[in-house]
Amino acid sequence: MEGMVTPEGGRRTRAALAEIPARLGRLRVTPLQPLQALTNARDHSPPLPAGYLSPAPSPDEMLIQQRGRKRLPVTWSPDIEMKRNSSFHSTVRTPPKNPGRLSPPKLGVTLRSTPRKRLLLGDVERVPLTPEKIDFSDISTPKKFKITSPIKSTPPVKRSRTEKTLDYKGPIDVALKGLSPTQLINMIKTITYKHPGIEDEIRKEMPLPDLSPLEERLNYLKSNIFKGLPTSRLTSKTDSPAYSRVSTHLAAFKKCLVEQGKVLVESQHWESVVQYVFLAWSYVRATPVWDHQAHNAHRKQCFRSLLNFCLTALKKGCFDKDLLVDVQDKLHGFVSDSEEVHTCLKHVQGMLQEY
Structure with a gap:
């Protein structure tokens, strides 16, 4: 600060704000606009989103924030794994190996992740589909896909063939040599059933x-x-x-x-x-x-x-x-x-x- 000499010959110090009045002319203050002007300016400004003026989140957003990031389950589940693989492979399709050869007919189903299921794509009638991807409302669905129960059904009963009887003209001992033990037993049982008296004679003549x-x-x-x-x-x-x-x-x-x-x-x-x-x-x-x-x-x-x-x-x-x-x-x-x-x-x- 520069010192000033007084008439009495003494020296005093000038205050720090002594020069402020000299600089007041350089200051320019914009006068306040009336309230009507502010309202008109707001009408011409672009509209703001509804949630911009209210920063409070919605109840659904609060639940999502409290839930946190989705984590994988501790125990492995094939259903969850299949859904995750199907979502990943829904956009990825295997390109044909050789366009010149006859490729199997394209199907409107999603490719599976396992090689075994991919090999089954060549067979149209045996394409395995998940229940959520099969339209059961369509009447022709059972005809397009062979939908069977995973439980094996009982095999059909094999029809027993009726044994043919021949009028053999040759010696009886020669004919009996060509029969199996089961055939001989059944033949003797049939004869003894028709003629009960013969059974006693067979028992007497039966050797060791x-x-x-x-x-x-x-x-x-x-x-x-x-x-x-x-x-x-x-x-x-x-x-x-x-x-x-x-x-x-x-x-x-x-x-x-x-x-x-x-x-x-x-x-x-x-x-x-x-x-x-x-x-x-x-x-x-x-x-x-x-x-x-x-x-x-x-x-x-x-x-x-x-x-x-x-x-x-x-x-x-x-x-x-x-x-x-x-x-x-x-x-x-x-x-x-x-x-x-x-x-x-x-x-x-x-x-x-x-x-």
């Missing part, structure tokens, strides 16, 4: 089952086992490599032995069942005994099956004392092969005590 075909089958399968064994003298015939060569023949031998015994048990020829047990036991005993105990499973299962057949025949059959004594003596010779023979021995001894 012939076990020679069963024995030939067992002998053939046993020979296959020994043919598969190594023939060199320097190699063992009871080790694991030898077992691996004949394991298939051992399984076939056991299967045949069990099936033949079941047929005799179902026929209820109990005396023939006991004879088959003693016959087949000798063939099982002749099979090789392997070094590894686990490889002897087929042998043990054969012995166990034969003992079950024998025990069933002893329980359901009627045997005289001489036959039971013979059975007891033979079972004593089988103890060394299987310890389960003692069960049959106890049952035979109990039957002998009743006589």
Whole structure:
């Protein structure tokens, strides 16, 4: 601040606002416009949106803001995944690989996300559609798409063919050889039903089952086992490599032995069942005994099956004392092969005590 000299010769300081009156002439103040002018200016201005003057949000907007951003569910759901994939693939379509070739007819359906569903697009009649995309109001909808239930329906009952009967002129024994056991059984049942008196004659003339075909089958399968064994003298015939060569023949031998015994048990020829047990036991005993105990499973299962057949025949059959004594003596010779023979021995001894 510049100092000023007073007439008294003293010096005083000028105030800061002393020069303001000199600068007041430079200030220009626009006079206030009347209220009518402001109203006219507002009419000529462009209109503002309705929500501009009221910043308060609507109730729906407040709910959306409180809800926050949509998050994926914690647990996976195929419906949600399918909707998300369908919304993504609704605008993306697979272009044709080769326009020159004949492409499958275009369908007005949305492409699926899985390759399996895309492959089904070539078949017009088997296009899988979701329920929301099928127009069930249209009458021709079932004809366009094969809409079936996911539950498999029961298969149709197969019509039984009527067996033709021929007037055979040749020998009756020759004709019977071409029939299966089931056909023979049905034929005899039909004849005995029409002529009840013939049934008694058939029972009197019925022989015991012939076990020679069963024995030939067992002998053939046993020979296959020994043919598969190594023939060199320097190699063992009871080790694991030898077992691996004949394991298939051992399984076939056991299967045949069990099936033949079941047929005799179902026929209820109990005396023939006991004879088959003693016959087949000798063939099982002749099979090789392997070094590894686990490889002897087929042998043990054969012995166990034969003992079950024998025990069933002893329980359901009627045997005289001489036959039971013979059975007891033979079972004593089988103890060394299987310890389960003692069960049959106890049952035979109990039957002998009743006589």
